[in-house]
Amino acid sequence: MAGSNLVAQIILNGLMAASIYILVALGLTLVLSMTGIVQLAHGEIYMLGAYGTYFFCVVLGLHYLLALVISTLIIGLVGVPLEKIFFRPFRGRDFMPSVIIAVGIMIMLQTTAIVNFGSSIKVVTTPFRGVMTIAGAIVSWERLLVIAISAIFVGGLFLLLRRTKMGLGMLALSQDIRGAALQGISADRVSSVAMFLGCSLAAVAGGLMGAIFNLSPSMGGYALMKGIAVIILGGMGSLAGVVLGGLILGFIDGIVPPLLSVHMANLIGFICIILILIFRPQGIMGRPS
Amino acid sequence: MLHIKGLTKYFGGLSAVNELDFTVNQEEAVGLIGPNGAGKTTTFNLITGFLRATKGTILFEGRNLVREKPHSIAKMGIVRTFQATSIFPGFTVLQSLVAASYLDPRIGFWEAALHRSSSRRKEKDILDQAHEILKFVSMEQMKDLLASKLPHGHKRILGIAIALAAHPKLLLLDEPLSGMNSSEVASTLDLINKIWHRGTTILLIEHNMKAAMGFCKRIVVLNFGQKIAEGSPKEIRENKNVIQAYLGVGDHAA
Amino acid sequence: MDRREITIPLNCALILFLFLIPLFVTGAYQLHVLVMTGIAVVLTSSLRLIFNSGQLSLGQGGMMTLGAYTSALLVTKLGLSTWIALGASAAAGALLGLLVGYPFMRLKGIYFSLVTVFMAEVIRLIAEQWRSVTGGTLGISNIPAPDAIAIPGLFNISFGSKVSFYYLTLILVLLSLLALYALERSRIGLTWFSVRESDFLSESIGIDTASSKVLGFCIGSFFAGLAGGLYSQYNSVITPSGFGFIYSMYVLIYMIVGGGQSFLGPILGAVILTFLPEVARPLKAYQPYIFGGVVILVMFLLPGGLVSLPQRIMTLFKGR
Numbered sequence: 001m002a003g004s005n006l007v008a009q010i011i012l013n014g015l016m017a018a019s020i021y022i023l024v025a026l027g028l029t030l031v032l033s034m035t036g037i038v039q040l041a042h043g044e045i046y047m048l049g050a051y052g053t054y055f056f057c058v059v060l061g062l063h064y065l066l067a068l069v070i071s072t073l074i075i076g077l078v079g080v081p082l083e084k085i086f087f088r089p090f091r092g093r094d095f096m097p098s099v100i101i102a103v104g105i106m107i108m109l110q111t112t113a114i115v116n117f118g119s120s121i122k123v124v125t126t127p128f129r130g131v132m133t134i135a136g137a138i139v140s141w142e143r144l145l146v147i148a149i150s151a152i153f154v155g156g157l158f159l160l161l162r163r164t165k166m167g168l169g170m171l172a173l174s175q176d177i178r179g180a181a182l183q184g185i186s187a188d189r190v191s192s193v194a195m196f197l198g199c200s201l202a203a204v205a206g207g208l209m210g211a212i213f214n215l216s217p218s219m220g221g222y223a224l225m226k227g228i229a230v231i232i233l234g235g236m237g238s239l240a241g242v243v244l245g246g247l248i249l250g251f252i253d254g255i256v257p258p259l260l261s262v263h264m265a266n267l268i269g270f271i272c273i274i275l276i277l278i279f280r281p282q283g284i285m286g287r288p289s
Numbered sequence: 290m291l292h293i294k295g296l297t298k299y300f301g302g303l304s305a306v307n308e309l310d311f312t313v314n315q316e317e318a319v320g321l322i323g324p325n326g327a328g329k330t331t332t333f334n335l336i337t338g339f340l341r342a343t344k345g346t347i348l349f350e351g352r353n354l355v356r357e358k359p360h361s362i363a364k365m366g367i368v369r370t371f372q373a374t375s376i377f378p379g380f381t382v383l384q385s386l387v388a389a390s391y392l393d394p395r396i397g398f399w400e401a402a403l404h405r406s407s408s409r410r411k412e413k414d415i416l417d418q419a420h421e422i423l424k425f426v427s428m429e430q431m432k433d434l435l436a437s438k439l440p441h442g443h444k445r446i447l448g449i450a451i452a453l454a455a456h457p458k459l460l461l462l463d464e465p466l467s468g469m470n471s472s473e474v475a476s477t478l479d480l481i482n483k484i485w486h487r488g489t490t491i492l493l494i495e496h497n498m499k500a501a502m503g504f505c506k507r508i509v510v511l512n513f514g515q516k517i518a519e520g521s522p523k524e525i526r527e528n529k530n531v532i533q534a535y536l537g538v539g540d541h542a543a
Numbered sequence: 544m545d546r547r548e549i550t551i552p553l554n555c556a557l558i559l560f561l562f563l564i565p566l567f568v569t570g571a572y573q574l575h576v577l578v579m580t581g582i583a584v585v586l587t588s589s590l591r592l593i594f595n596s597g598q599l600s601l602g603q604g605g606m607m608t609l610g611a612y613t614s615a616l617l618v619t620k621l622g623l624s625t626w627i628a629l630g631a632s633a634a635a636g637a638l639l640g641l642l643v644g645y646p647f648m649r650l651k652g653i654y655f656s657l658v659t660v661f662m663a664e665v666i667r668l669i670a671e672q673w674r675s676v677t678g679g680t681l682g683i684s685n686i687p688a689p690d691a692i693a694i695p696g697l698f699n700i701s702f703g704s705k706v707s708f709y710y711l712t713l714i715l716v717l718l719s720l721l722a723l724y725a726l727e728r729s730r731i732g733l734t735w736f737s738v739r740e741s742d743f744l745s746e747s748i749g750i751d752t753a754s755s756k757v758l759g760f761c762i763g764s765f766f767a768g769l770a771g772g773l774y775s776q777y778n779s780v781i782t783p784s785g786f787g788f789i790y791s792m793y794v795l796i797y798m799i800v801g802g803g804q805s806f807l808g809p810i811l812g813a814v815i816l817t818f819l820p821e822v823a824r825p826l827k828a829y830q831p832y833i834f835g836g837v838v839i840l841v842m843f844l845l846p847g848g849l850v851s852l853p854q855r856i857m858t859l860f861k862g863r
Contacts, residue, residue, distance in 0.1 A: 097846050104839040107831050224788075377741055389737075
């Protein structure tokens with residue numbers, strides 16, 4: 001009984017971590033490959049998602065899921081003028097100013113969080129307390145929720161990209177196909193949509209994570225690192241690769257700590273990435289440069 | 290000098306170049322022609338190491354180039370120009386040639402860093418050399434102009450001059466005449482002729498049929514990555530396969 | 544050489560001024576700011592070198608951490624002389640650059656930058672996790688100041704005071720800048736510029752672009768490591784997160800906001816942007832807004848950086 005419980009916990013933790021990593025990395029890769037922005041503020045968007053959910057849920061008293069959705073939508077929408085004002089003028093040109101601007105925004109967002117919410121740690125409690133049993137193992141609702149919502153978002157994203165005209169246009173543009181422009185796909189609109197999606201993904205990830213762990217203004221840095229690691233591992237410019245990379249890293253971080261230690265988890269993840277870089281620098285499913 | 294045997298390059302499932310065999314002998318002027326997408330630039334990329342061949346060998350003066358890096362191949366004496374204009378946009382014309390002349394390994398890194406007098410002398414040699422090349426290509430007047438501000442035709446000539454500064458034994462020219470008007474074409478052909486007369490072996494890709502046929506002594510024709518004909522310009526002009534290849538492409542004549 | 548006749552005396556005057564600063568700046572905190580500015584100048588200028596050699600490293604903070612820990616460990620655990628430790632910290636940076644340089648160079652543009660971020664993060668993780676050696680999150684403390692330089696009968700320079708550290712930093716900064724400038728003007732500098740202008744053209748005429756970039760990365764990392772070693776001996780305490788991602792970002796900001804094109808740019812950027820938060824200190828929590836705001840504003844108005852300000856003013860006056 002205890003054994004299968006432990007196994008279930010481990011798998012669940014792995015899936016949960018993977019879900020969050022995938023959400024963050026997908027958002028980052030969308031923005032990177034479709035808007036050309038080096039979105040170093042992506043971690044801060046994630047952090048804002050967490051704080052936004054906290055605000056609507058804890059401060060305003062809304063239901064957690066409602067708070068999550070509202071926060072995600074708002075932040076996703078906020079990303080659109082952000083892209084338009086701060087990054088679009090630099091698109092295609094020297095990318096350096098846009099990197100600096102992203103960092104500037106990153107700094108300002110972090111400061112906003114600190115100023116508005118204080119630098120102490122915050123807690124978000126969800127109404128999904130409690131546990132249920134699956135196949136004789138005890139699993140927590142919250143973790144299941146994270147996995148479920150992530151799956152919905154990821155699935156929705158893939159549908160959007162593969163089935164809608166806008167989505168296909170975005171894919172075409174991200175692969176630099178010249179024909180994309182000829183087919184009347186507007187790079188501007190693609191940028192806006194990609195930014196909206198990218199920020200939404202980060203925000204929902206933050207909102208979900210905030211329920212499991214605590215919030216702090218510096219939580220964004222961690223998310224950015226993980227997002228980058230997933231992209232490096234899974235493949236630059238490949239969405240399926242990101243999912244794969246997220247699963248791998250998520251499971252490493254879910255499985256290894258209880259069995260060995262958090263240190264070993266980090267180390268193993270690190271070794272995987274180094275190996276990938278040496279033998280296949282473009283990532284598992286990335287396209288060779 | 291250059292022996293290509295069984296050269297093949299696959300991109301995914303598609304073969305851009307397939308079992309290509311041909312030779313370029315010393316001091317020859319060979320033309321490589323073919324319809325768009327025939328694999329001519331790919332062949333250049335393979336020869337110069339910018340692409341790794343899937344199969345086959347490329348022998349240059351006895352050495353197989355297939356696994357070599359482009360800079361090593363360049364040091365062996367094969368220098369190329371690029372189809373898209375390739376210059377150093379931020380350099381002036383003179384600076385471009387000086388930079389290119391540093392292929393000469395005679396100045397040690399530390400020598401130059403410490404500006405010793407021996408290095409200063411060699412730097413003077415390089416400067417002289419650069420001036421010489423400028424004179425050779427008739428661009429002396431423009432030596433202080435910014436490369437990016439040159440008119441198109443002169444940019445292409447600069448590209449050739451940069452290649453010359455690397456002391457090529459075999460010069461690969463990728464559509465040197467593209468985008469030029471007739472007087473520029475004439476003067477560029479003149480220049481290429483001069484280079485050839487100096488003893489440099491030339492392999493030329495060109496869409497301008499008249500120019501290619503007029504200048505090259507031997508032509509190799511590619512289509513769909515394979516050699517479909519080889520011979521003198523006259524032979525090629527009358528070769529049925531060649532005519533087919535050019536006319537049979539889509540609905541429009543070449 | 545008209546310009547030379549102006550700039551050389553100007554530089555000498557500036558250097559003289561820098562040496563005389565401790566005569567009228569005596570506050571410990573002010574001297575601290577100056578030392579940190581000096582370190583920032585070295586880091587930013589070395590980042591510029593890497594950038595000029597063709598790739599952008601966002602891991603200078605990581606190299607600095609590496610240098611700091613190398614120096615600290617050599618002194619506290621092995622009892623080596625601080626000067627040797629300082630040299631070792633620089634060498635450590637260069638060595639790591641060499642080790643990861645070739646595999647990293649295969650990545651293009653922004654992916655290279657991402658990987659350097661990751662490398663810095665790995666350095667931080669190792670510093671944090673390898674408790675037995677590095678003391679974990681608490682870091683290493685009680686790192687001694689540099690050993691005294693003594694020639695019996697002539698002089699004895701000890702480094703206990705902030706003023707002495709200021710001079711040490713100043714000298715190291717000046718030497719570093721000299722070296723960086725010389726490199727930029729040398730043949731290898733020309734090679735770097737060619738590679739940056741067009742790396743496949745450079746490759747086609749025989750320049751080993753990969754090695755050229757790796758060399759740039761190594762040298763830049765050398766100076767970052769040196770800065771780290773200096774810091775460890777200055778601050779006597781180092782922690783794994785002292786110079787993480789955020790700091791690498793700051794160094795990048797200093798360089799770009801100062802102006803990436805000229806040698807002066809990074810120096811200007813480092814100085815002004817280190818002083819700015821100090822000046823805005825009264826604003827307390829809102830200070831980062833000023834910093835972020837200035838940075839963004841400069842990027843919009845002066846994409847070429849602060850260095851390009853004189854040119855911009857001139858074009859405005861000429862009425863285009």
